[in-house]
Amino acid sequence: MNTDAAIRDYFAAGTLPALPSDHFIAGRWAAPVAGARMETFDPGLGRAYHAFAAGTEEDVERAVTAAHAAQGAWGRTKASERGAILTRAAALLRAEAARFAFVESLDSGKPLQEAEGDVGGAARAFEYYAGAADKIEGETYPIGDAYLGYSRIEPVGVTAHIIPWNFPLSTAARGIAPALAAGCTVVAKPAETTPLTMLMLAELLTRAGLPDGVLNVVTGTGAEAGAPLVAHPRVRHVTFTGSVPTGQGVMQAAARNVASVVLELGGKSPLVVLKDADLDDAADGVIGAIYENAGQVCSAGSRLIVERAVHGAVVERVVERVKALRMGHGLRRTTLGPLNSAPHAARVAAKVDAAKARGLAPLVGGAAATDPETDAGWFFEATIFDDVAESDPVVQDEIFGPVLAVQVAEDVDHATALANGTDYALVAGIYTRDFAAAHRMARDIDAGQVFINEYFAGGIEVPFGGNRHSGFGREKGLAAVHNYLRVKSVAAKIG
Incomplete structure (x- = not known):
């Protein structure tokens, strides 16, 4: 062909x-x-x-x-x-x-x-x-x-x-x-x-x-x-x-x-960035984790949990990368494709609109869109909500779209607690140079699979599945x- x-x-x-x-x-x-x-x-x-x-x-x-x-x-x-x-x-x-x-x-x-x-x-x-x-x-x-x-x-x-x-x-x-x-x-x-x-x-x-x-x-x-x-x-x-x-x-x-x-x-998977991580590598990982397939991934890293000491630096890098994403029809090899159907696009938009109505202001994105070349299709902008409370639905509910919720952690223990703070337990990602900390978190986070320093690491050889509301x-x-x-x-x- x-x-x-x-x-x-x-x-x-x-x-x-x-x-x-x-x-x-x-x-x-x-x-x-x-x-x-x-x-x-x-x-x-x-x-x-x-x-x-x-x-x-x-x-x-x-x-x-x-x-x-x-x-x-x-x-x-x-x-x-x-x-x-x-x-x-x-x-x-x-x-x-x-x-x-x-x-x-x-x-x-x-x-x-x-x-x-x-x-x-x-x-x-x-x-x-x-x-x-x-x-x-x-x-x-x-x-x-x-x-x-x-x-x-x-x-x-x-x-x-x-x-x-x-x-x-x-x-x-x-x-x-x-x-x-x-x-x-x-x-x-x-x-x-x-x-x-x-x-x-x-x-x-x-x-x-x-x-x-x-x-x-x-x-x-x-x-x-x-x-x-x-x-x-x-x-x-x-x-x-x-x-x-x-x-x-x-x-x-x-x-x-x-x-x-x-x-x-479903999943509401955390991607944790500790203060000693390679921040550029982590930011690249965040982009792939949440914006691949326009966020329509059960194991998407839809929650970024970042230590306060590097919160601003990490978010700045992620926003910069989001602005470089190219929206458009998938056959044109764009980097942000559409949502799969009109009903699903409406569901994603409704959840983001509800967040804005509660007073959350997106750093970027936050609205439905169309293909810039044709003005058609079911697209949604790559969206980031920063410093979101743990109880907010943006953190707790699966949106299944290109929407990232950022949570700020005070230290490793707090990051672990935040990672475990939803009903889901599908996967988790950890970015850090501290080998011992990474494996303690891998032990303590409730998830079916944990990625360290590369989100979506592994392949067909590695078992995959969730705990709690993410299945069995x-x-x-x-x-x-x-x-x-x-x-x-x-x-x-x-x-």
Whole structure:
């Protein structure tokens, strides 16, 4: 794919050729039973550019039935063969990365270079779990010479994956790849605003050799397609990424079938800068932590906690960098893209307007915007509120946009207390030259993952997930494979 030519063609025509428009069930495209369609939008222009299937319970039933029928053979497939399929999928994804990144940028709104990184990360996930597939091993138990005790490690069965709109491809890969490696079948429901790369991925996996029915995709709304999927009695596990209220509903639905659940929910993650840190490095880290994907990141560093001795110097550096951000359509490789949808843009604006009504004055930003080149799209200015009280909703509530709240700490202990001062506990970042202080804080901050001197450090090898209102369970790393396995113990008298 010639990306530059494709961008020119898209802006001229307003759409892309050969985009998927149906569900993917039992290895083939499947029109919706009810025949309904819905539109997907380009957030950078605020206009629809494609239509796709609006799924219902009948479509979910077809997909789960296909997954259930495929489970037995796939679960018995030799692990090395499952790994080989995932390896081929990774290679195909790398070969077709330009088109995947283009569609991901267009559907989600994120800058193209960020989408390119997401595609590379998704390919790496398939490579990683391809290598894990034949490392799933049981144990023997020392129950005496007259007995043989051992375990069989088995796939849990049909798994449901509810994919969010902020990282459609990479979130899908981090859940689906370990499920397939473990021998589970999958029914995926992508977000209604970003359905396309999940559909493309399903077709790619089929070309890589995945048997029919092992991976199925049903598109549509959460109410019409997502809810019946997570409540289906043949679904034995649900992996969900999304909001706290929706996650609570998913857990309740799964509980009725005694199905296991992994929930990756919201965050209000702290990025702590101590007075001995490299302040320029820390300021760069702050920009990436909160303004990547326009702040639409569950693990975004949306709270900057800085020691008072360097508060002014750090904030000055961050403001300077914010003013250098370039807003615009993601396909133009800007540094601040749009918000994903008109309703979400309205929610972000409402939360910022409420903060201003309470008397908070943003240092920069604070208003909805449009693409300077086209005067279109769902944008919001990069925003900073300084020295915000711990009780203020800007500190306590997830805004999920390019909005940073600054909190001032008196010392390391106070910074730790502030870091733990919300209901969320997803990730945390620490910038300091003091090795001992960094690791004491890593010990004392309640979070599923802690970054030291580089926000978003790590990769697919490092387990990821939250505590408290940020959810439970872990994705990524070898820990993720265990979400999709069950242990059967066998004890036999042999003498």
